[in-house]
Amino acid sequence: MSVVLDAKIPEGPIEKKWDSHKFHMKLVNPANRRKHNIIVVGTGLAGAAAAASMGEMGYKVKAFCIQDSPRRAHSIAAQGGINAAKNYQNDGDSVYRLFYDTVKGGDFRAREANVYRLAQLSTEIIDQCVAQGVPFAREYGGLLDNRSFGGAQVSRTFYARGQTGQQLLLGAYSALMRQADKKTVEVLPRREMLDLVIVDGRARGIIVRNLITGEIETHAADAVVLATGGYGNVFYLSTNAMNSNATAAWRCYKRGAYFANPCFTQIHPTCIPVSGDYQSKLTLMSESLRNDGRVWVPKEKGDKRAPSQIPENERDYYLERIYPSFGNLVPRDVASRQAKFRVDEGRGVGTTGIAVYLDFKDAIQRLGKEAISEKYGNLFQMYAKIAGEDPYQVPMRIYPAVHYTMGGLWVDYNLQSTIPGLFVAGEANFSDHGANRLGASALMQGLADGYFIVPYSIGNYIGSEGSQIKPIDSNDGIFVSEKKNVSEGLDKLMKINGKRTVDDFHKELGQQVWENVGMSRSASGLKKVIGDIKSIKAEFWKDVKITGPKDYTNQELEKAGRVADFFELAELMAKDALTREESCGGHFREEHQTPENEAKRDDSNFCHVAAWEYKGAEEPIRHKEELKFDHVKLTSRSYK
Amino acid sequence: MSEIHKTMTIHLKIWRQKSPNDQGHFIEHTAKNVSEHMSFLELMDVVNQELILKGDDAIEFDHDCREGICGTCSMVINGNPHGPEKATTTCQLHMRKFKDGDHITVEPFRAKAFPVVKDLKVDRTAFDKIITSGGYVSVNTGSAQDANNIPIGKHTADLAFEVAACIGCGACVAACVNGSAALFTSAKVSHMALLPQGQAEREQRVLNMVRTMESLGFGNCSNTGACELSCPKEIPLESIARMNREFYCAEVKERPEKEIGGF
Ligand SMILES: Cc1cc2nc3c(=O)[nH]c(=O)nc-3n(C[C@H](O)[C@H](O)[C@H](O)COP(=O)(O)OP(=O)(O)OC[C@H]3O[C@@H](n4cnc5c(N)ncnc54)[C@H](O)[C@@H]3O)c2cc1C
Ligand code: FES
Numbered sequence: 043m044s045v046v047l048d049a050k051i052p053e054g055p056i057e058k059k060w061d062s063h064k065f066h067m068k069l070v071n072p073a074n075r076r077k078h079n080i081i082v083v084g085t086g087l088a089g090a091a092a093a094a095s096m097g098e099m100g101y102k103v104k105a106f107c108i109q110d111s112p113r114r115a116h117s118i119a120a121q122g123g124i125n126a127a128k129n130y131q132n133d134g135d136s137v138y139r140l141f142y143d144t145v146k147g148g149d150f151r152a153r154e155a156n157v158y159r160l161a162q163l164s165t166e167i168i169d170q171c172v173a174q175g176v177p178f179a180r181e182y183g184g185l186l187d188n189r190s191f192g193g194a195q196v197s198r199t200f201y202a203r204g205q206t207g208q209q210l211l212l213g214a215y216s217a218l219m220r221q222a223d224k225k226t227v228e229v230l231p232r233r234e235m236l237d238l239v240i241v242d243g244r245a246r247g248i249i250v251r252n253l254i255t256g257e258i259e260t261h262a263a264d265a266v267v268l269a270t271g272g273y274g275n276v277f278y279l280s281t282n283a284m285n286s287n288a289t290a291a292w293r294c295y296k297r298g299a300y301f302a303n304p305c306f307t308q309i310h311p312t313c314i315p316v317s318g319d320y321q322s323k324l325t326l327m328s329e330s331l332r333n334d335g336r337v338w339v340p341k342e343k344g345d346k347r348a349p350s351q352i353p354e355n356e357r358d359y360y361l362e363r364i365y366p367s368f369g370n371l372v373p374r375d376v377a378s379r380q381a382k383f384r385v386d387e388g389r390g391v392g393t394t395g396i397a398v399y400l401d402f403k404d405a406i407q408r409l410g411k412e413a414i415s416e417k418y419g420n421l422f423q424m425y426a427k428i429a430g431e432d433p434y435q436v437p438m439r440i441y442p443a444v445h446y447t448m449g450g451l452w453v454d455y456n457l458q459s460t461i462p463g464l465f466v467a468g469e470a471n472f473s474d475h476g477a478n479r480l481g482a483s484a485l486m487q488g489l490a491d492g493y494f495i496v497p498y499s500i501g502n503y504i505g506s507e508g509s510q511i512k513p514i515d516s517n518d519g520i521f522v523s524e525k526k527n528v529s530e531g532l533d534k535l536m537k538i539n540g541k542r543t544v545d546d547f548h549k550e551l552g553q554q555v556w557e558n559v560g561m562s563r564s565a566s567g568l569k570k571v572i573g574d575i576k577s578i579k580a581e582f583w584k585d586v587k588i589t590g591p592k593d594y595t596n597q598e599l600e601k602a603g604r605v606a607d608f609f610e611l612a613e614l615m616a617k618d619a620l621t622r623e624e625s626c627g628g629h630f631r632e633e634h635q636t637p638e639n640e641a642k643r644d645d646s647n648f649c650h651v652a653a654w655e656y657k658g659a660e661e662p663i664r665h666k667e668e669l670k671f672d673h674v675k676l677t678s679r680s681y682k
Numbered sequence: 683m684s685e686i687h688k689t690m691t692i693h694l695k696i697w698r699q700k701s702p703n704d705q706g707h708f709i710e711h712t713a714k715n716v717s718e719h720m721s722f723l724e725l726m727d728v729v730n731q732e733l734i735l736k737g738d739d740a741i742e743f744d745h746d747c748r749e750g751i752c753g754t755c756s757m758v759i760n761g762n763p764h765g766p767e768k769a770t771t772t773c774q775l776h777m778r779k780f781k782d783g784d785h786i787t788v789e790p791f792r793a794k795a796f797p798v799v800k801d802l803k804v805d806r807t808a809f810d811k812i813i814t815s816g817g818y819v820s821v822n823t824g825s826a827q828d829a830n831n832i833p834i835g836k837h838t839a840d841l842a843f844e845v846a847a848c849i850g851c852g853a854c855v856a857a858c859v860n861g862s863a864a865l866f867t868s869a870k871v872s873h874m875a876l877l878p879q880g881q882a883e884r885e886q887r888v889l890n891m892v893r894t895m896e897s898l899g900f901g902n903c904s905n906t907g908a909c910e911l912s913c914p915k916e917i918p919l920e921s922i923a924r925m926n927r928e929f930y931c932a933e934v935k936e937r938p939e940k941e942i943g944g945f
Contacts, residue, residue: 095823110744111810113850114752130830166826173826175819175879177843184833202843208751209846216818223814231807254799283746317719322727323748424750427774430719493823543734545727590739594701595800598740 047300047653047667050454051155056673057137060159063455064498068505075100076226078504081248081263083235083290085112087207087485088468089269090214091492097221099497104261105218106233106250108285113215116271116283117488120207121328121421123191123199124485126164131188135196137161143194144483145674147373148448148476149627149643151303151651154673155455160474160483163490168200170493174213178202190371191330191481199482204328204420210485214492233259234600235290236528238266238297238464239521245464246514247521249528253600256593258529262516264508265463265500268294269492272447272469274307276608276615277560278552280444281313281326287604288611291451291470299459300653300665302452302472304611305619308479308628309561310445311377314428314438315397319549324443325428327400328421329481332370334405334414335438337361337377339398343388349399349437360384368681375478375628375641376681378442382561383639385441392439401437442561446484448475448628449618452653452667456499457491460653462507465499467491472651477627535602536592540585544601547582548608551575555612559619564632568620572613579609614654614662621664624648645676689715690782694729696741697789702797708787718778722765723748723755725777726788743802750774750914753849756856757802758789763853763912771851771914791856795863795899806852808898809866815894816887817870819879832878839877846873847915854909854917860901865909867895868925869917875928885932892929 052063070078078101082093085107093105107115127140140161145152172178172186178200179187191199202209221227232253239247239262247262273288274280295301312327338357345352360380362369372380381398384390391397406414411434415422422433429439450472457465457473468488475483504511515521558571582605590596625634625641626648634642651667692713699706711729720728723745730740746754755772759765765775780786788802796804834842846869854865871888874880880887896902903922910919 091823098822109746109752109754110806111850113810113813114746114754116747116752118752119747119749128829166824168829169826170821170823172829172832173819173821173879175842175846175874175877177839177846177873177877178829180834180836180839182836184835184839185830202846205751205847208849209843212846216813217821217823219810219814220818220820222810223816229810231810254805283752284748285746318717320717320720320724320728322721322724325749424774427750427770427776428721430776430778497823541735543731545731587734589734589737595742595803596739597742598734 044663044665047452047651047665048454049153049667050456051153052455056155056158059155060162067498067502070501070505070508072100076102078102079104079263080265080267080500081261082106082267082269083248084115084269084271084468084470085215085218086115086117086269086271086468087211087214087488088492089267090115090211090218091489092267092269092467092496093227094214094217094221095493095497096500097224097226100226101500103221103227104230104263105227106230106235108232108234108253110231112218112229112231113212115211116286117211117485118208119283120485121204121326122330123189123201123206123482124167124210125191125198125482126168126200126486127161127198128165128168130186131197133196135198139196140164140198142674144474144480145476145671146679147478147480149478149641149679150476150645150649150671150674150676151306151626151669152474152476153669154671156474160487160490163494164486166494167486167489171210171213174217176202176209176213178209189330190333194480201330204418207485210489214489235270236293236603237524238294239524240297240461241514241520242512244462244511247516249524251528254595256591256595258525260516260521260525262514262521264511265465265503267465267467267496267500268451268470269467270470272450273611274444274447276552276612277444277556278548279316279321279324279556281310281324284323287607289604289607292607292611294451294459294461294464296656297461298656299461299464300452300655301449301614302651302653303449303618304615304654305559305622305629306448306477306627307444307615308374308446308448309378309442311374311381311442312400312440313443313445314425315392315394315441325424326443326445327425327438327440329374331400331418331421332377334417335370335400335402336404337370337398337400339384339389339391349391349401358389365681372681373478373480378561379630381442397439397441399437400440402433403437406434444556444560446479448472448477448479452651456502457495458499458503463503463511465496467496477629532592532599532603535586535599535606536588538583538586538588540587542585542587544586544588544598544605547578547586548601548605550578551605551608551612554578555615559612559615562630562632563619565620568616572616575609575613575616582606582609617662618652618654622648622652643678649676688718690718690777690780692716692725692780693783693785695785695787698741698801699798701800706798716777718776720777721748721773722759722775722777723773741802742800745773748773751849753851756791756804756851756853758791758856760787763791763856764914769914769916791852793855793861794901795861796852796855808900809850809852809863811898812863812867812891812895813870816883816890817874819874820883834878842873842876845869845917845921848917849915851914853912853914855900857908857912858901859906859908860904862903862909863895863900864903864922864925865913865917865919867891868921871925871928872921875924884928885935888925888928889932889936892925
């Protein structure tokens with residue numbers, strides 16, 4: 043039976059909710075904190091920030107990650123920047139405006155109270171990062187520089203060339219290693235969480251595989267924080283790092299944590315197009331490029347001339363034409379869909395015809411090559427390396443690619459999942475971006491969750507429910523049996539010894555998901571793909587081939603476990619997309635569009651979060667959290 | 683995808699080593715129909731698919747972002763860490779830089795402080811230990827002042843950024859005849875020493891980091907400059923000079939006065 047979910051949003055006016063909530067929280071005496079063990083899984087922005095902050099507060103923290111060092115988490119690759127309502131540019135920005143833009147950008151499918159808190163915390167994040175020595179871009183006078191970014195009409199994005207994620211992560215990493223030095227945090231790299239351990243209904247530990255020795259380890263704690271990132275790699279090709287995966291979140295789902303809005307995925311408009319079937323991942327070209335680059339395709343179908351041979355009046359700058367007030371800066375979902383429409387019309391460019399141009403000619407003429415290089419140098423360099431063309435001379439070819447997942451484990455206002463003691467932070471939760479994330483908001487959310495929200499929530503949880511959290515031993519009882527289960531699961535995979543590689547299956551799955559649960563979805567396609575996913579999955583369990591050892595480092599075995607979970611997640615994504623009979627943000631249902639091909643929301647029936655409950659062999663149950671908009675009026679988005 | 687591109691045949695010699703204690707050996711493998719648009723790691727993926735289908739273990743190698751920013755990939759290609767291209771990580775090296783019929787040798791990053799785990803995968807946790815010993819500003823969450831209260835001239839900010847861009851891949855160590863981590867360590871020391879935020883702990887930081895580096899099996903720097911040439915992020919050699927100066931100044935101050943003698 044479906045239940046109505048309680049988000050535990052604090053009482054009071056929206057601007058006071060977070061402060062008054064913090065005041066009413068239970069505290070843990072500093073001397074007692076070191077008696078409490080906290081597990082943090084993931085050391086991206088969210089995980090590293092949370093682990094470092096809780097270490098500073100005096101908790102005993104264990105931080106796990108897949109990579110050989112916490113510094114290499116996928117967050118490192120974020121390019122464009124991080125938003126904050128500092129209003130340093132005096133251009134009319136405010137906490138309220140950032141809140142408003144984020145709710146609207148998310149197409150009214152996010153929780154107002156969470157988004158407001160995010161906007162409030164944004165300013166503290168910048169202070170924190172600068173204090174750590176993060177070298178943000180500066181103006182000649184020595185103050186911080188800002189730029190405008192994807193869909194915002196104010197300049198509120200802080201950046202460090204095209205390497206903002208790297209600099210922010212290295213800041214959080216340095217804070218984490220400082221705590222490692224102080225021995226409040228134990229860092230455990232090259233570990234992959236393969237299950238969550240629940241004792242008396244509470245999250246009490248994890249089972250991990252040591253990715254070097256192959257050993258299955260058990261770790262117990264008073265609370266578990268999951269900060270394991272998004273699930274974009276279900277599509278096989280995405281801009282995510284190769285090790286990004288859904289396994290930790292998925293195994294928590296199977297232990298009872300609800301999974302919210304899995305069909306809300308973001309397709310980023312400006313990526314380097316696919317060049318061949320050996321392609322292993324896609325590379326993002328930061329959307330900050332849309333500030334100066336102009337997107338176009340030839341007016342004529344099948345025009346194969348070189349871009350320089352196509353005169354101005356035979357080019358269609360379609361974003362500027364359709365959306366005169368936002369032009370090239372429309373939100374991601376809109377820009378992506380429009381690129382797909384152009385390609386579907388037969389007006390795509392490049393040898394594959396699956397690309398559009400992003401042209402800097404005018405900007406270079408206006409500002410000079412040097413100014414463009416100062417802003418985007420590393421991006422241009424990266425493009426030249428990958429595409430083998432010089433973007434200063436020839437327009438970039440770009441095409442949308444999977445980039446971010448708004449869906450994730452359902453959490454309440456405290457970032458607690460439906461399993462007590464399991465908190466979820468960063469891209470792994472579903473919280474703040476609704477059906478579409480605005481540029482430069484993921485870094486903000488990851489750091490808000492990690493530095494400022496999780497540490498408080500953990501304190502409140504332990505402070506108020508600590509007496510019910512009984513001492514346990516990770517070498518005993520349920521840990522032993524769960525460890526055995528995990529080990530047997532790996533044996534089962536190894537024993538199949540079929541004829542196809544893991545990558546081969548992953549590619550086939552990805553193709554199906556991209557075509558049917560990608561930029562545009564239809565009831566018939568979704569129904570069919572659910573059946574197809576099931577049969578590829580059955581094939582996988584009969585015919586996958588994994589070589590190498592179980593009891594030593596083995597990347598094929600790691601990948602196999604992740605792909606096995608992607609099959610199940612893909613099915614849930616399709617079910618979620620099928621039951622959401624509306625279009626909103628990144629979720630575009632062909633049956634629900636306006637005559638101008640814009641997304642048509644259905645607020646009377648779908649103004650809610652869909653949170654799925656795992657039911658084993660039975661169908662999962664779709665629960666609802668109704669969304670209320672008291673501050674930002676429900677209107678249809680218009681960027682015209 | 684139907685794009686027509688040039689393809690080539692590449693003869694590979696790849697290092698295989700089962701575990702840290704295994705002696706290791708090269709295997710030979712010829713890759714056919716290699717597209718010029720493939721990245722080097724995509725070539726390795728293709729080789730691995732072939733090995734798996736034959737029943738062999740896949741070649742273990744580290745990689746993650748494949749965008750040149752995480753610092754995970756780490757191969758020595760034809761004797762050069764990250765291969766022949768300047769300022770390019772292995773994952774950003776594309777096959778168009780090679781010719782049909784080329785012979786390519788692939789080895790792990792080799793250094794005393796980076797033991798081989800398996801095949802091309804090495805253990806670089808020594809780098810984390812160096813950072814743990816001081817590569818940070820001691821500021822707790824929530825105690826920061828307004829960001830614009832710390833103005834930093836653009837020139838200084840740019841200099842700090844240049845060294846902060848280190849991706850911690852370890853190519854500098856693999857390139858160095860002494861297996862020294864001087865470029866890596868100096869990048870972090872410089873980043874912090876250049877900025878006002880790093881001043882309070884400036885001396886202790888450099889002392890701790892350099893001493894930790896020395897204790898971990900990295901060799902001494904003899905200024906050959908190979909590190910700078912192999913660095914995918916072009917961290918300048920002058921960082922090492924800055925670190926040395928920082929270190930000596932701090933060390934002199936640390937010593938009791940009688941040891942230094944009167945000036
Ligand atoms: C190319 C690119 C550019 C981007 N640019 C921007 C931008 O400019 N601005 C912006 O705001 N956002 C940007 N984003 C989005 C943003 O980078 C991510 O959403 C964000 O960094 C996610 O951070 P995270 O901490 O939630 O997770 P991640 O950084 O993905 O970290 C996940 C962590 O979990 C660990 N982990 C995962 N599974 C397990 C497991 N089973 N066991 C143990 N550990 C596990 C990993 O090892 C890793 O440490 C970009 C994303 C991409 C792909
Ligand atoms: S894989 Fe990230 S730098 Fe090469």
